[in-house]
Amino acid sequence: MFAVFSSARKTARRAIVPLFSALSLTALAACVPATSGGPSINTSKPVPVALLVPGGSENAGDVILAQSLENAARLAITDLDGVNIDLRVYNTAGNADQAASQAVAAVQDGAKIILGPVYSASANAAAVAVAPRGVNVLSFSNNTSVAGGNLFILGPTFQNTANRLIAHAASQGKGNVVIAHDASVAGTLGRDAISGAISRTAGASLAEAVPYERSQQGVIQAIPTIRSAVSRGASSVFLTASSEGALPLLSQLLDESGVDPAETQYIGLTRWDVPPQTLELPGVQGGWFAKPDPALTQQFSSRYSAAFGATPHPIGGLAYDGIAAIGALVNAGNRDALTASALTQGAGFQGVNGIFRLRPDGTNERGLAIAQIQDKKVVIISPAPRSFGGTGF
Secondary structure, three states, X not given: OOOOOOOOOOOOXXXXXXXXXXXXXXXOOOOOOOOOOOOOOOOOOOEEEEEEEOOOOOOHHHHHHHHHHHHHHHHHHHOOOOOOEEEEEEEOOOOHHHHHHHHHHHHHOOOOEEEOOOOHHHHHHHHHHHHHHOOEEEEOOOOHHHOEOOEEEOOOOHHHHHXXXXXXXXXXXOOEXXXXXXXXXXXXXXHHHHHHHHHHOOOOEEEEEEEEOOOHHHHHHHHHHHHHHHHOOOOEEEEOOOOOOOHHHHXXXXXXXXXXXXXXXXXXXXXXXXXXXXXXXXXXXXXXXXXXXXXXXXXXXHHHHHXXXXXXXXXXXXXXXXXXXXXHHHHOOOOOOOOHHHHOOOOOEEEOOEEEEEOOOOOEEEOEEEEEEEOOEEEEEEOOOOOOOOOOO
């Protein structure tokens, strides 16, 4: 995907979700102010929604992803009560130019909002193409650099993850943080997200940010600097590395150098349970990372598998979330339900991975749980919040 409220107090009718009450397709406080920033809709008729997916690509993975997104969107539509969505699917082939032309075609066909596409370049192109028409785009990207204007991103962001983890670290007396990051674009963005979270969190402080080159030698050379920073009083090491990158080597060498994970808290910006083999690494034992509400995630996976005979793509649930938000807002019966102000109503929405809300700057906030690796197993030590303003927010 990189290729990253108080509103009016009128309570809307809540959608009833058959056989799946945990994934209620409602705005959590369903208040929809009537403002500009999107086309008016006729709530007495089916609402045309365009779904832009990377179908038609020569990449087999894109084709699988496209089908999963469409399946998840259609599953969400079956859960709507009192809302009729006319879903129209457009293939982008994972190409920015095609995404732009398909977005224009969708609006010409009557689409009142666009769900997708996936990749940030395609999302940006699609949003720019339909901006003159006043149509909003809910992209599956997690790239915050393209967010803003009529483009909202649904993908989980570094900022949101860092905010949750730093807040928890500070609450546990582990807020003096060393950041270890690689020198890539993603590593630098991760560093900035963590340092930004530190600056906004009481009880948190930045001990040092230590960069390293994305190579075995680069990691080896960074270890003494990280160890030195910890020895000066840091209580945590926040790692941007993923399981597919430097995490295995970095965690091993830090432990061997004397940065004991039993005393210095290791924190991960990425999911340390993906792939599951990561849980076997000695260096990550006791480490923290953030993940969506596991109970809700499992419910969605089970329902999807029962309906389609396969497991959903890791980001397939974002399409369900998009329909959840659209359906909840349309259900309020307001002609301005798909404006920017309505989309960013502060109470948020309930999605397949937990609560989420869209922000006026085009980014999002998601309710995340804090997990710890204990004896090679994932244990939730701080549950995901069920409303905004609760624990974790």
